[in-house]
Amino acid sequence: MKQIAILGSTGSIGRNTLRVVDALKGEFGVAALGAGANVELLTRQVEQWRPRMVSVSDEESAEKLIYELKQRGVASRPVIGVGVEGLCEVATFDGVETVIGAVVGARGLLPTYRALELGRRVALANKETLVVAGELMTRAAEKSGAELLPVDSEHNALHQCLRGEKRREVKRLILTASGGPFRNSSKEEIENATPAQALRHPTWRMGAKITVDSATMMNKGLEVIEAHWLFNASADEIDILVHPQSVAHSMIELVDGSIIAQLGVTDMRHAIQYALTYPERRPADLPPLDLTMLGKLEFFAPDPEKFPCVALAYDALRRGGTMPAVLNAANEVAVAAFLDEKIRFGDIPRLIRAACEAHTPQTASSLDTVLAADRWARDWVEQKITCQWTAASVN
């Protein structure tokens, strides 16, 4: 039985990972779970999976967990870690083969890095890891021989399409994008879109931050940067194709003009299972994709006028170093401010552009360097917003 550790076990990816492990009866054991402050769910996970180590965000949650486990009469008490240090202990826990990296935000960087250093397979769902620290992560993986397998549907699809191909014979990686809720909106409508409108995603149900990223199409921009690191592809080799039905999860174009696409249901358990069982495939506990039920598949070029975030991400990737970290941090702060109704939807790309322009990229030589750039960008954008940021101030 292969042992796994989950960083972010109470989140959406974490919960679905446990469903997959459950469906693959007996093939995987759960050695360690890292969570935040959702002690209630973590308690039930410990009760069911009996990990030998768990980690929570703080001491208070740790005490609550001990209490809950005692209350429920759970005999096997796991070792309990706290904070990022606890997550690192989960990621490096003895005997673990695969680490699912699904912690949201910068907290996931160090534990993921530690797992890669140890040569463990990392099934990566944390979006920031490669955007912020792609060079460090891939270098660590290369050095230790660790496999880095993408869990989000687009990169997982690319991984599947690339299975039988030689890297030098791949001409383009084509990330498909749903186009988000504003695909058919005018520039003006997008400029003044409300949080309620931005959160109405057509195909995928996800958290608020990611859903807004989908509305700005920054999610694709970030995915371009991730694809660069995962598949050693330059910005020029990565394209975006709007595909509202989200059935083709991504595709590759070969030098001979052939296109290989991966299609599937929009259920993250597929990619999770793929990353766990690779290079094998296992029967999945999912409804099959019935193409005859879909009506039609459409493909459009993305509109750079309406979705300036895409070009911002390409620019950050081309400038390199700490620039993608700044892009990502500026985006996070701007999206949060938008959800708080402090700025307009159209201000999101303006704030990101301004932050990137104000930043002089440095070589991403250490996690400290990229995290410093991340912090700088957060402070910079927050200050901008506090100082009565309005669209007029930069336009």
Added chain:
Amino acid sequence: MKQIAILGSTGSIGRNTLRVVDALKGEFGVAALGAGANVELLTRQVEQWRPRMVSVSDEESAEKLIYELKQRGVASRPVIGVGVEGLCEVATFDGVETVIGAVVGARGLLPTYRALELGRRVALANKETLVVAGELMTRAAEKSGAELLPVDSEHNALHQCLRGEKRREVKRLILTASGGPFRNSSKEEIENATPAQALRHPTWRMGAKITVDSATMMNKGLEVIEAHWLFNASADEIDILVHPQSVAHSMIELVDGSIIAQLGVTDMRHAIQYALTYPERRPADLPPLDLTMLGKLEFFAPDPEKFPCVALAYDALRRGGTMPAVLNAANEVAVAAFLDEKIRFGDIPRLIRAACEAHTPQTASSLDTVLAADRWARDWVEQKITCQWTAASVN
């Protein structure tokens, strides 16, 4: 320089093979060409490619070729063979690595078999070869270690989709079908369709026989049988999906529910080049596929009521032995009679069904056995038609 031989050099596949060889400057040499009676074109091919051996259908064509070559002052005179024997000499010509099997009809069987016996790679475009003699061909290839690479777009697509996958992890092969000109016609309209209507194919330009096969959807039935032999898949593992745009050339479904599809332009040079250069891919002299220009991709289940040929082919595959040879021969004679306006479109499946019902399948133990079944079916159907076959006589 790798040497190739082309069986059927003056046909559509043959001519396109030479265009591909031309575009791949210097990578392939043309050692031998097998043609029929189109001496004019063959003369020009000899002039350009300087094969050391050619073959024509009969003595008269051979004499004409010698005369033409002398007239044009072509110094290097190739060895000239005649008939099926000549084709066999082309297929087994010394130093040839890859044989393109593109002769139409049963004449292609023996030369293809000889090439496979010798362990040569066969790029197969002859539709009959595997339908009529799939067991013999694949057994010969297995014994000698010969590679059998499909050149038609659907099987070539399947081959591409299967590259990175383990056979046991493949759940289904999904052959896409344009649906032909009668996709949206009523059963009554199809019953009485004219040759002119049947020859109006929506996406591919092909010969008359194949175009009618597309209108009856027997082409897909035959492709199901081919796929069975090429990929060692049972009838239950092969499905047909109507896809009017013919952009996805075929797909596979894996056990985990993932679908891998191959998409490309509708130009046979792609598959020809793939079969020549496999396992490598080379830049192609073809326009790229622009998915944003296509509008939409649609997928439908085939209608068994309107296209009974599909079920007839599945039945023949399941019954096995000489039955697919009978299906194929009966279809050929029926299609020719339809093009001659001797029978109605709706009679095609009726004649095929009647021939299959009249046949007791034997083990396909030798080429003689399958060719005898083929001859029997041709005679049987021809006689039926001569004896005033009408729809009323079986309905």
